[in-house]
Amino acid sequence: MPKYINSNNKISRVDKFFQLLDYRMLVPVAVLVIIGLVVLNTVLSSGYGAVIFDYPDNFYKQVAIVLIGLLAAFIICLFEKPTLRLIGALIYGLSIILLIYVKVDGYRPVSGADSWIYVPLVGSFQPSELAKIGVAMVTGPIFAQLKEGSISTLKGFAKIGALYAVPFLLVVTEVDLGTSMVILFMFITTLFVWGIKWRYILASLAGVTVVVVPLLWQFFLSGAQKNRILTFFFRGQDQAASYQINQSIAAVASGGIAGNSSGEFINVPVKESDFIFSAISEQLGLIGSALVIIVAGYFIIYTLRRAAQIERQSYASAYVMVALIASVAFHYIENIGMTIGLLPITGIPLPFISYGGSAMISNFLLLGVLLNISMDYKLSTLD
Numbered sequence: 001m002p003k004y005i006n007s008n009n010k011i012s013r014v015d016k017f018f019q020l021l022d023y024r025m026l027v028p029v030a031v032l033v034i035i036g037l038v039v040l041n042t043v044l045s046s047g048y049g050a051v052i053f054d055y056p057d058n059f060y061k062q063v064a065i066v067l068i069g070l071l072a073a074f075i076i077c078l079f080e081k082p083t084l085r086l087i088g089a090l091i092y093g094l095s096i097i098l099l100i101y102v103k104v105d106g107y108r109p110v111s112g113a114d115s116w117i118y119v120p121l122v123g124s125f126q127p128s129e130l131a132k133i134g135v136a137m138v139t140g141p142i143f144a145q146l147k148e149g150s151i152s153t154l155k156g157f158a159k160i161g162a163l164y165a166v167p168f169l170l171v172v173t174e175v176d177l178g179t180s181m182v183i184l185f186m187f188i189t190t191l192f193v194w195g196i197k198w199r200y201i202l203a204s205l206a207g208v209t210v211v212v213v214p215l216l217w218q219f220f221l222s223g224a225q226k227n228r229i230l231t232f233f234f235r236g237q238d239q240a241a242s243y244q245i246n247q248s249i250a251a252v253a254s255g256g257i258a259g260n261s262s263g264e265f266i267n268v269p270v271k272e273s274d275f276i277f278s279a280i281s282e283q284l285g286l287i288g289s290a291l292v293i294i295v296a297g298y299f300i301i302y303t304l305r306r307a308a309q310i311e312r313q314s315y316a317s318a319y320v321m322v323a324l325i326a327s328v329a330f331h332y333i334e335n336i337g338m339t340i341g342l343l344p345i346t347g348i349p350l351p352f353i354s355y356g357g358s359a360m361i362s363n364f365l366l367l368g369v370l371l372n373i374s375m376d377y378k379l380s381t382l383d
Contacts, residue, residue, distance in 0.1 A: 036353030069364030076368030088137025098127030178346030
């Protein structure tokens with residue numbers, strides 16, 4: 001008889017919840033959250049992030065969001081696979097409705113992309129964060145059907161293409177290039193893991209780039225967004241546009257090996273959110289920056305290895321995990337890269353660290369789905 005049995009002779013994820021949790025996923029996230037809160041406390045106390053709440057209320061709000069997100073992740077862990085799939089469909093549908101609402105609500109709290117809606121008692125919320133989770137959860141089973149041969153290639157990819165295209169087009173026309181690239185990267189990564197060869201992916205990307213990039217540049221990108229791209233390729237061509245990245249690099253450099261102990265920190269716009277890595281480097285130095293990269297890298301690699309194990313039992317669950325962890329990986333690579341001047345600036349936060357409600361809650365929802373799938377795998381090994 002299996003070790004963990006309830007009265008119905010079925011292993012119960014509720015009764016043995018904490019024994020079945022995947023701590024090799026949970027602990028790295030906890031480390032990243034703690035580092036984020038420690039750094040944010042200093043950043044927020046310096047006057048950053050005081051749009052709605054002043055310090056320390058904005059810091060307490062962030063702590064509350066983390067706790068709510070953790071609770072949400074644990075609740076998601078309790079759902080059985082059919083219920084989780086239904087939740088994925090609901091998240092996808094809700095995100096599409098909200099992305100359409102973004103187009104007509106007239107709410108634009110910051111310059112740049114029109115990506116937010118206003119939620120009473122919550123404040124600004126970015127529906128595209130939900131879209132990333134939803135599209136991964138609804139397309140994973142279709143990729144699995146294609147792998148198993150239970151659906152024709154044409155029909156399967158038509159469904160996947162439509163499911164990805166709707167949120168992608170809604171996001172790219174906001175114009176939120178950062179999130180649209182995340183969605184595209186999720187699709188490409190899952191497609192590669194599914195079995196398509198790199199040469200086909202690269203050929204398709206080249207074709208899309210030739211067609212889409214000129215259209216975006218000519219008709220969608222604002223002057224500020226164009227300056228960001230030009231500044232990346234031609235540093236210093238516009239001193240005003242280069243200010244943010246120059247300040248960020250200066251802040252990173254000021255941290256030295258173990259952090260800037262002088263108490264005099266460099267001003268970096270959006271230091272609490274998109275440029276939080278500059279604050280990490282400034283306060284914790286090379287040691288703290290390396291720790292964040294190592295812990296995040298461990299979380300991503302371990303999750304991919306877990307997905308490889310799960311693929312032997314469930315293609316659908318494995319593909320969902322791959323798409324979700326691909327979105328996390330892209331965020332870390334792009335956010336850290338833009339902070340140190342290696343990649344163009346885009347408005348995407350650092351997962352589990354940056355200040356903000358919608359991104360943090362969405363990160364924990366994503367974590368909940370990953371933990372749920374891993375818990376299913378553990379349960380199957382006990383049957």
